[in-house]
Amino acid sequence: MQQQEQQPVLLLIDDSPSIHRLLGFKLKNEGLDFLAAFSGDEGLELAKSNQPSLILLDLNMPIMDGFETLHALKDDPETIEIPVIVLSGTTKPEEKVKAFELGAMDFVCKPFDIHELRVRINSAIRISRLMRMLELRAQIDGLTGLWNRAHFNERMGTELEAAQRGESEIALALCDLDKFKNLNDTFGHPAGDAVLQGFAAVLNAELRSYDIACRYGGEEFAIILPDTNLEQARSVCERVRVKISERVWPNYPKLSATASFGLTHIGADGRTDASAFVDAADTALYAAKEGGRNQVKVYSELPEAGDGPAKLALAS
Amino acid sequence: MTTGNPGPTSGPVRSEFADDAEMTELVQMFVDELPERISQLNEAWNSADCQRLEHIAHQLKGASAGYGFSVVGEAAAQLEESVRQAEDNLSAATRQFDELVDLCRRATM
Structure with a gap:
């Protein structure tokens, strides 16, 4: 119950090193800690072991693509609560719909505008923090701070x-x-x-x-x-x-x-x-x-x- | 900026962030890696590996604009699309392939 406010951790799952570098640089002043995964498999493992505050997930990756990865993330009780923003090079509405149906919190098209991505990241982290707080509040007694x-x-x-x-x-x-x-x-x-x-x-x-x-x-x-x-x-x-x-x-x-x-x-x-x-x-x-x-x-x-x-x- | 205007067909393609001191180092890294990209593109093209070709083009599409090379990104998007449509007949995508490789060669700080 005595959780401390830590720096949010962002996990980026993208097979392109150029994207990792670019985001690491553009978001360096956002007060985020970065975790890097270059494949879906690696991303799943890091998500489980590190419980990041937010995942940015590329759709187009070889072997295990973004949809498969998203499905696996939302299928596992250990990772289901972690919000996911999908990054994709396509703008097809059906891809967006599928991503949301699989449980994505947001969708951003590549090439992305860094300002837009930045505010979407902050908004996703804020929403998920509020959701967790509500969930916790519903189980805490207001007067004593004990469980209810x-x-x-x-x-x-x-x-x-x-x-x-x-x-x-x-x-x-x-x-x-x-x-x-x-x-x-x-x-x-x-x-x-x-x-x-x-x-x-x-x-x-x-x-x-x-x-x-x-x-x-x-x-x-x-x-x-x-x-x-x-x-x-x-x-x-x-x-x-x-x-x-x-x-x-x-x-x-x-x-x-x-x-x-x-x-x-x-x-x-x-x-x-x-x-x-x-x-x-x-x-x-x-x-x-x-x-x-x-x-x-x-x-x-x-x-x-x-x-x-x-x-x-x-x-x- | 580039729509309807093919721009100069020779000479250097400069990053839109060339004057952004903060970005210099990052853009330079991206530029330094382009020869490797070109050889990957050539390799995939010569072995007619459509999937690989589409994937490299897709990556370039996603990243280039972020480093100030939106013309490269647009050319990559066109190659990706034409390879997808060309299916097994890659020659239909020759023009797009050449254009992307050419732009990658000319890209510089």
């Missing part, structure tokens, strides 16, 4: 599958800020927002880089802990629990916030599905609330665990 529920729903399934396929352990914690409505009523909604943001800050500081923190609902959060055994997961939750309870709120000196945690886990040979896994964590969270809040409860340690939906998970 939509992302969680998708991610829980893929992480669980990956863990079961790779026979590794995985844990899930659901956490809920204690008496959050009281807090809002007493200190006002801005204080409530500050606590939500403060909790997110604690998560960002205390979780490991591969943990996935999501805002699950109003004052509820979900943490996916891949490749983590129960004791590690418990200590992560404990650490977060202590940090949030100790946190000082500069604008609200009398405020103190705590959270409750429900934890579930499957071992390397455990089997469960996402909804059963979430239900188990939710059951544990409920137990933590019933037990007096500000604590971590583990599903498999609850007396009623045997009847729970995640029974399968306990078989291991």
